[in-house]
Amino acid sequence: MNENNALKNHILNVASDLFYKKGIKSTGVDAIVKSSEVAKMSFYKYFPSKNDLIKEYLEKDCKVLEYRLRAELQKKNICTEKALAIFSYFAELSSMEGYRGSAFINVFIETSMDLEFIKDQSLKFNSTLIKLFYEQLNYDFSKDVSTKMAEQFTQLLIGAIIQAQMKNSCDPVLFAQSTAKELIEKNYAENCYCS
Incomplete structure (x- = not known):
């Protein structure tokens, strides 16, 4: 990684941390510049x-999330267990100190869709979850059943993520997993399809 990419990634990582902890509206460019210890011109260059x-x-967070979920899925052998492992991943996250929910949900709610790309990225997060659930369920169920279940599981999970954040507990995600x-x-x- 060259020095330019390293600096850009450093700014992005610092901003990501601030956005997650404080929200995007509460985090200004000056706070990001100060926390990342870069010149304002460097910030605006990237x-x-x-x-x-x-x-x-949001793009980075979506890629990281999909990568981490796919890594979790590799730990299970049975496809339906893999689908349930997605819930386990979020239950573990929601029990961690400092958990503030999903970046996509938080940004979407905070901005009330002020910006089209935020809506697009939030829908991409939703589509990523549907795709991951579908890929696991389609081994045992028809396309139609897998599609319906993947959408149901995604809605259960998103609601559970919001509830987990509100209650500061992983219980809503575990309940959603039980329902799934x-x-x-x-x-x-x-x-x-099983015999």
Whole structure:
């Protein structure tokens, strides 16, 4: 990594931390410049506006999240267990000190869709979850059933993430996981490809 990319990534990492802890509206360029210990000109060299920085923050977070979830999925052998492992990942996150929910949900709520790219990135987060659930469920269920369940699981999970943040507890995510498991069992009885 060259020095320019290292500095850009440093600014992005510092901003990501501030955005997550304090929110994007409460975090100004001056605070990011001060915390990252760079000149304001350097900041603007890499991020012509705060919106450019927010967009990269959300894009980076989506890539990191998908990478981490795929790593978690590799730890399980049975596909339906992999689908439930997605809930486990978020339950673990929500039990950590300093947990403030999903960056996508937080930014979306904080901005009330002021910017189209925020809506787009939030929908991409949603689509990523649907895709990951679908990939696991499609081994045992038809395309239609897998699609429906993936969407149900995503809605359960997003609601649970919000509740976990509000209650400062992983219990809502574990409850959502339990509900997802019941849906899997119900659909196994009715629609499984298994012999």
